[in-house]
Amino acid sequence: HQTSTFILSSGINAEYGGACSGSAATDGSCESCTGNASTPCNAAVEVETFKCYDYSFNTTTNKWAKVTTAVTCHVKKGTAVHCNKPGESANKTYNFQHKGCGPCAAGTVNNKTCAQCDKDSCNSAVTLSFFITPLIACLLSLI
Secondary structure (H helix, E strand, O other): OOEEEEEOEEEEEEOOOOOOOOOEEEOEEEEEOOOOOOOOOOOOOOOOEEEEEEEEEEEOOOOEEEEEEEEEEEEEEOOOEEEEEEEOOOOOOOOOHHEEEEEOOOOOOOOOEEEOOOOOOOOOOHHHHHHHHHHHHHHHHHH
């Protein structure tokens, strides 16, 4: 067996020899194949890049805070883009996934510890809806 591991936050991590194991065997980050020295099966994987924001827990405010600079994420060419961020119920023990790259872990969207989106740089803490709603309220109060 020859394997390579695909890591959302850094792309291909060339680890050859042995079968996929642990979470890499189930989360799609490792592909196992059968080959040998004269006929390798671990061909290069085409990737695309996109941006997501990393978050860190601020112990002073007891809240998750967006890191200022977006990180570069990698996805296999033709695969959907996803970013994630800590959800409204995420506390300091929440295990933030892949520096914001990729979808939320199973079950974390339903328990509101993770929120995900499907566009480049979409996991910013500030969204347009936070500006539009107060603006509409102000405009209506003027009428």
